[in-house]
Amino acid sequence: MTDTLLSLADLQAGQRATVRELRAGRAVESRLASLGMTPGAALEVVQNYGRGPLIVTVRGTRIALGRGEAAKILVERSNGSHG
Amino acid sequence: MAECHPAAPAAPTRTRVEAGAPLLALAGQPNMGKSTLFNLLTGLNQHVGNWPGKTVERREGRFDLHGREAILVDLPGTYSLTANSPEEVIAREFIVRERPDVVIAVVSAAQLERSLYLVAELAALDAPLVLALNMVDVAEQEGLRVEPHVLEAALGVPVVPMVASKALGVRDLLEVVEDILSGKRLPAPRPPEIRxxxxxxxxxxxxxxxxxxxxxxxxxxxxxxxxxxxxxxxxxxxxxxxxxxxxxxxxxxxxxxxxxxxxxxxxxxxxxxxxxxxxxRPRVGQIGLTERLDRWAAHPFWGMALLAGILGLVFGLTFTVGAPLQAWLESAVIAPLAGLTAEALVEAPAWLRGLAVDGLIGGVGSVLTFLPILVIFFAAFALLEDVGYMARAAYVMDNLMHLMGLHGKSFLPLFLGFGCNVPAVMGTRVIDSWPARLLTILIAPLVPCTARMAVVAFLAPAFFGAKALWVTWGLVLFSLLALVLSGTLLNRLLFKGQRSAFIMEMPLYHLPNPRTIGLLVWQRTTAFIRKAGTAILGMAVLVWALSYLPGGDLNTSYLARLGQFLEPLGRPMGFDWRLTVALLTSFPAKENAIATLGVLFGVSPEAGLSELLTAAYSPAAALSFLTVTMLFIPCMATVAVTKQETGSWRWVAVSLALFLALSFLAGTAVYHLAAWALR
Known part of the structure; x- marks a missing residue:
């Protein structure tokens, strides 16, 4: 495990990562958690065109996230990514 | 539409003691097929209203459970039971306070991990649970197999595999429900423990x-x-x-x-x-249908192009199929009905004849002729919603919505507004933050609805002949521009430019379910008819009375006096008193404007009005009138639901002030610019 945490918004499509920290404030974090986005959850970025919202898959569900929200989710890239 | 009971106490939902009817609750996250199961069990035997004191839809139905009547309450679809939203509070309060005899938790086998989250919360509530393991067919397509017996043993709760969209597994589910009611099976959920x-x-x-x-x-x-x-x-x-x-x-x-x-x-x-x-997972690594479709449907460019195409198709269909039907109803049903009524009442006093023919048939009848257009629109919307496309539309529109401080979800009710602004205002319930929802309610009436388009479709060719199509497109674009500008401005003024979080599930695509779509169209249509029979009816009678009293002649009536009194306000926009009156009477229903002009110019609306109007008004005044029609205060029904959904007259007043100012400014500007350009 490394210390280099990235923002989810910086991942490319196809990259996989593990959620480490949420910094979006209580209300938003609680909604993220109910959709499966908790620390320790594995996710894969499905679509990220560098602007606008992005799509990620977490716990078998596709979630659309605003770029602002994605920027507040800190993740650690997995080695097994194919991106 | 659902009635509003802002101050109603939380009345008990059942009379179980007297009737002995078991109370069942249906719980589940969105997109799990919960509504499909509800519709399957209750069919048309359901009641749609509001939860007491809340603008959250409450659906309750009855069905025959092995020879006795059972009550089924459809709890709001929520991802969890934490008090993030009114829906979540309603769902858990119902379970804790009403203590339903059985809670059916609908989960999707294709998204088991996510959908069990709500079950984890339900298990902690000590509810008598049954798990309806829905969409096992979708799961198998995605290469997943779920063992119901293993899940049952692990959860301590009966698990019934189902495909609700094909009515598979319903009998098994009802057997299990019966077993719990009779005490043959006791669910003993093992709730999760904290870390x-x-x-x-x-x-x-x-x-x-x-x-x-x-x-x-x-x-x-x-x-x-x-x-x-x-x-x-x-x-x-x-x-x-x-x-x-x-x-x-x-x-x-x-x-x-x-x-x-x-x-x-x-x-x-x-x-x-x-x-x-x-x-x-017998098969892994296959790319699902959803992923392949989303490469196009959620692409920043192709997704927009697809959305534009779909919108074009829906409008095309609405106007090529719906508009002729509307015209046919007008000429083949409403006009003969008016004629027959007038004949039948030939002996009756003139005021009674006027009330029946002009007030009731002319007012309410012409509103109802819009039904075919609305049904087509509702059906298209329900289909797109049911197959899972609407979430993609919201996703690709997110960037544009950002301009107004809104996010993609606000696009859905606005889209519905092209059909009718009333369901649009009610549809803002999908937006989870209150400021964003309020802002969407305020700007929704700027989406040109079918009724306003009908006025434009009638008047534009009369004034502009072959150029009518361009004028129409120009007016639609102008309205949408006004929508974006008002949204941006209101967001800065009222909400200080804050933005709410955009977090939305993208459901898997699936084949449409005719039953779900049919019921949705049925409910929206009957709600519209109910509205026509109550609010619009009352207003039509009132307007007719104002146009008839005191002397029985429109030109000397109270309405005409009001129009003459307000004429100075209309003058900067190029209106005479008749256009001002036409605009005022468009409040009960937008399309009244045409009928009013018909009466004021002393012709039947079908024949000759075009020529008379062209002779009476300059193109600049006509363009100004059409612009104002697009931006004027929304119709009475929309104002009523705005009050219902915002729960305050204050926001109604803000909304009315906004549209009065906007339409007056735009009308004045358009009139003078056009007069100058068309010299």
């Missing part, structure tokens, strides 16, 4: 509060919700606990204000154990 590092804190809180938790709430659950930072439960316990106990508990909570992630993680660990035990 070990927070177990001691949870135990401590529970010990401190146990003696003070108010009646129907389970103490263990209450302690957990306190630790989760649930606002409702915190408020309740602050009131229930003695001050010194509350201070001690509050100090513990403050020291662990990140505990809700430990609670959530505990739930997902519990879910992980279930899923590992019960799910096998």
């Amino acid at each position: 070990p590092d927070h177990a001691a804190v949870l135990a401590e809180i529970q010990a401190r509060i146990a003696a003070h938790v108010p009646a129907p709430y389970p103490p263990a659950w209450t302690a957990l919700k306190l630790l989760e930072g649930d606002a409702e439960v915190t408020r309740t316990m602050q009131a229930a606990l003695p001050p010194e106990t509350w201070q001690a508990v509050h100090a513990i909570l403050r020291a662990h204000d990140d505990a809700f992630l430990a609670v959530a993680s505990g739930r997902y660990e519990w879910i992980g154990r279930m899923v590992r035990a019960a799910v096998t």
